Amino acid sequence: MTNPTLWRQEVTKLEAYVPGKSIEEVKKQYGLSEITRLASNENPYGPSPKAIAAMNAAAADSHLYPEPTSAELRSKLGELYGVDPSQILVSNGADNVLMLIGQAYVNPGDEVVYCVPTFSVYRTSTVVMGGVPVEIPLTADYKFNLEAMLAAVTDKTKLLYVCNPNNPTGTIVESAELEAFLKKVPPHVVVVLDEAYGEFIDVEGYKTGAEYVREGYPVISVHTFSKLYGLAALRVGYAIATPEVLAPVLAVREPFPVSRMANSAALASLDDVEYRDFILSTNREGLRYLGNELGRMGVGVTPSYSNFLFADLHRDAAPVVEALLRAGYIVRPCKAWGYPEHIRITVGSPEQNRGFVAALERILGA
């Protein structure tokens, strides 16, 4: 029996994270042998073969603690982003990085501003520390409303989160708008730019978080190896920030958060440029294909800069999601985000995308 009177008060305000349905769960529930999961924004091709080889090679040393700060990985990331390795923190997935940012910055009563719907961990990492989430609706075109966020800043504001591209809508804020926003953020506030899907942004000249860090803005740019690099099960995420901004986050980081296998796989992934480019180009093509096909079926599609689509079915999505499950396709219903007629669809391989389109067309036509 749980006894909430024993719990820390802040924890009673939280609920356990509800992930997308697992492949195992759906196989069992619907008696299916083939399942395609387009629900968790995973890479449909898996890790680079070089990453798998590196993981295998590292497995034999699993009795030895990993190198504690992921020094080699930080050095390689430093080269990639043009920052000193001391400006990078590597940890156990971007989720963990976001929780560390809350631990490092949020005092009880501090306000943390972001738009909704967005990634749920911003709320968790705030509430667990006794902070106050200040949730602002997205714009009508499902983008972060930077103007309204600035207007919500008070003396108590500590963090501003910008999820860019935003999960679940796939939208980004214009570079010029983001830069103008950063210029107006007062000195007692730190901006967290969650760029978990940042590599998928395909806009000429688009400025990313590391560039703002290089220019000295109080920005923490958060990244992951879970999406583009297909290492979701290994849990590797990282943050880039100026030394002053990163210092408290480093202070709360656990001693050995990244396993040897994860470190090795992440390093090898960065080397496999050919594989990364293949993933980016098939994603681009998949977004285009799915966008066109869904449009043809009368589904509303928000332009996406990520590896997923926010799709408006213009009807209750629950029965459609259920029928898709029966057909072997898992997508993410958006009811929990306040959008009962939307689903979030991860871009799959061309074959998965075609199968999904055929299944959805059958279901919508029925």
Ligand SMILES: Cc1ncc(COP(=O)(O)O)c(C=O)c1O
């Ligand atoms: C916006 C956003 N940030 C962070 C994460 C967490 O990534 P990780 O797998 O590295 O914990 C996710 C995962 O879905 C995400 O969508």
